[in-house]
Amino acid sequence: MLDPSSGAGRRVAGLWWMLFWISVVAVAVVVGLIAVAIVRRHRRPEATAGEGEGDDDIDRSPVAWGDRFVVLSGIVVTGVVLAVSFVVSLFVLNDLAAPAERQPLKIEVVAHTWWWEVRYPGGAVTANEIHIPVGEPVEVRLRTADVIHSFWVPELQVKQDLVPGMDNHLSLEADHAGRFRGQCAEYCGLQHAHMVFFVRAQPPAEFQDWLADQGRPAADPTSALAQQGRTTFEGSSCAGCHTIRGTTADGVLGPDLTHLAGRETIGAGVDRLDPDTLARWIANAQDDKPGASMPPTELTPAQVDAVVAYLLGLE
């Protein structure tokens, strides 16, 4: 949030800095008064003659400024500062909720334990990565397939929960190209820590190319090993959970793998995607993400190699 890359992010950061400086002053006042009290503590006591008995050190004299001080500082000044803060926050809230000037691109995100399904208009489906065009608003429809999750890209936008039965929306817009990290922000079970996604903001033309690409069916295998891999994939339990458009694999329990090779991580943030990590993941996802829905594979290591070769060709 301290390094925003969007209009929304900047507005929230501005609100934060205002509240931060107010807080610094408030804490300084309190600490300062404590310091004053400590420094003055050895001064000679006020005359207590006529009040109570004995020569003890109890000071019973009334504090003439006491009530006024409490009312002024505790009610008036505090109240004014709070009221101003509230009003400013309302303006920011309003800004964040303002409808986009242009017709936004509408995409849908469905949260699963523990990965993110991303659906684009035109049939492109991917997982754990969201591409958006720079400088253009994207409206994200937030749904969940199971429990409550929360969609949070700190550098771009405030978070919003995905709640069963609710149709929540969030507007996403980056003002420059880049890669922004997102993570689930509502405890959703064992692997809540490994529910990471990335938002890539691309120049509009590049984004359109990407989108068109994502809409196409899977690339054909270019090597014999990869060909073997595709056959193995279609014929094994893999196809029961995963979809690769253009093949016979049409499972819907796990992420769509049609363009897997273009993604940054495997297992929604468990590791960077490369041949070794992918092979490890397929062999036994439970090693690195215990509790994940993906069971250990029944494939032999040679078969796994073939599948890896195939999958990493799916740009």
Place this chain on the structure above:
Amino acid sequence: MAVTEAAAAPRVEHEDHEAMVETGRPGELLPARYGGARAFGWWGMVWLIATEATLFALLIASYFYLRFRFGPPWPPDGIENPKLGLPLLMTVVLWSSSPCVHLAERGIRAGSQRRLRLGLAAGWVLGATFLVLTFAVEWPTTLKEFGPTTNAYGSMFFTITGFHAAHVVVGLLMSAWVQVWAARGLYDRERHLSVENFAMYWQFVDAVWAFVLLAVYISPRL
């Protein structure tokens, strides 16, 4: 009276033994037999009722929350509006027990053991009748159409009426207890805190029924 003597012999033989007790301050006597707001137990019951009232208020608020969250129709899923006939009869039965219990309390306050016992007994019979109507007639009839696991409406219907019925059961147990001790002559015009507390509780349970009736049985028709 010297202070030492007062400290040594604090209990004064009043005509009603131990009705007044010396505190030890010279000449100061305070009652040791009392009821109502002087008694700690009375306040205990007041605050117990406060928590139970809050529980019911939240339950009924949850009912309306779920109802308006998902909009008409209500009841959902083709369930018919609850019939009013039997609930209205149950209302008459339950609310008739109120004056009975009230008369029992006023009776003992005037010193009448007879009115105490008759009032409590009548109230008990009416309360038990209410429960019989609930568990033997109203619920079985309703279960023919839907149950607590059918949907949220069913869950709410049976939980709200069930919570209330459970409070009536507790009330009947309390009443039985008080009646047993009344028969053993424990209560008199000065000391009958249990009767007061039971009466307070019972009137509370009867009052809650108004809200159950309104929310569950009448409001779907409004």
Place this chain on the structure above:
Amino acid sequence: MTGIQTGIATVTAPAPDEIEWRGEVVRQLDADWSEGGGIGSWIGTVDHKRIGLRYLYTGLVFFAAGGIESLLIRLQLAGPDLHVVGPEAYDQLFSMHGVTMMFLFAMPVLSGFGNYFVPLMIGARDMAFPRLNAFGYWMLLGAGLFLYSSFLFGKAPDNGWFNYVPLGDSRFTPGINIDYYLIGLILLGISSTGGAINFIVTILKLRAPGMTLNRIPIFVWGELAMSLQIVFALPALTLASVLLMLDRTFGFHFYDEAGGGDPLLWQHLFWVFGHPEVYIVALPGFGIASAIIPTWVRRPIVGYTYIVIGELSVALIGFGVWVHHMFAVGLPNMTLSFISLASFMVAIPSAIQVFAWLATLVAGRPVLKTPLLFVLGFIVIFVIGGVTGVMFAAVPFDQATTDSYFVVAHLHYVLVGSAVFPIFGALYHWGPKVTGHLLDERLGKWSFWLMFAGFNLAFFPQHLLGLYGMPRRVYTYDADLGWSAYNLASTIGAFILGVGILVTAYNWVRSRRRGDPAGNDPWRGETLEWYTTSPPAPYNFVTVPTVRSREPMWDQPELAGGAQHPDAGGRPLTGGHLTLSTSPLDARPQAVVHMPHSTPWPFFLTLALLLVAVGVLLNAWPVAIVGVVASGAGLAGWYWPRGQTQET
């Protein structure tokens, strides 16, 4: 002359016939009030001091348990991708850490101080309902053991201390983890509610004659405000838990949207309880500060009326802001705006109290010993937590940082600030009254500074972690995010905090054996707990005093002897197990009440209810039914009329 320098109060010697009179009264009170020894007395005690001490010690043992849980959490997070504990264990650790600290440490210890000191401060001989008091403690112990037994089966609650659904329903957590949680909370609710009713009636009806509303010590007001909140907030938690039990056990549909229910209903019901809960924890802490400050700055508190109104306003307004825990859920902005306004405004009554304390500190002459140091630490830490709380009242900022480490930092600053630091201050301020021995001042200072430094090192970096995007409740994180250094610092701070706590634990144990005798009034305090011996006798006071001032020990010199003479207003109330019932507003004596003697029925009733709990947990319905019948028997035994003089 002053107790603070020497640690011993000087008492003018009483006249000979006064000694004789006093001796006779003490002899009779000893006979009427002593509970004896042995197992019967141990199980059946109804003495508010013994019960208060049990709450204190039991709560502190659970504090240690919660502390160990937090240290394991911090070890796991000390570096990226560590394997100190796996995710399953981690989830149980952070969940039980929250449950333990809120329900098994903070509330019991603060109730414990209340139990011990409210009757003393209001000049009463006991709480209004001594047996209910005992029952509340046994239920706390039973609920705590019940909850912790879940660890033996590896099935501790693992869905966080607020247990959102659907994750907490039977589809997604079919194991008994959540049933343990729900039943445990229901048991704790029974304990707390009984305790709260006890405090309310005690404070309204048992005050010493002359203690009008505006003479009530602020600590007592704090316990009253806390208790009023408990009475109205706990039903929400109980209801939420019962409804989820019905969903999980019998397939009801309160929370599942497929059946017409709503997961948000759980959030609403939980937070209707949950927000007042944090004030339930904070208000007694504020009360402790208001008890310690006047004594240790040698002057009456400034702004008494404002502080009292502040305590009660926090209690009231605290019921109107619960939705601020749900700002990111997708509710309409209009709703959020109203709650945001209320959430900003609830800071005002707290600010009033802070400035009143500061005024008292400046106008007085602070004596920088351990009790006051902990209060000063509380003020600084709580204010920091308070200002981040104000930040959270701003909806967009909340939506950016909720569920991140920023909120973890905030909640620890306000809760550790407003509960732990005052509690430790109270251990040093009231410890001598409880044990009869002074604590070591040097160790006290070490403990304070270690705790203050350790706490800030542990939690300040977490603000930054939240701003840098670290979500809460994650069992690990990547090395390349830049979070590692802050996490390591936080872990080190947590261990330093732990050491500081251990220093006080050692100090307490050591003082019982080797500490100097405290005497009645080592600090020359202003409220009535200093009127009597350290520790107080079972009957608390030789005579129930007549109070004529807000600071009776400073303004009524006849109290200095420990037995206000009847001619000056003291009431021996001998001739039975007696206390006074007084009117709620003016504390005029209305009646003499016979208090119950020790009895095993509260203990028995607790066992019966635990049987019900176990039966429900295991779905063993015959066991549960036996427990219900046994509970009925327990109540019958409890209420069986005994003797002509008891309330009937």
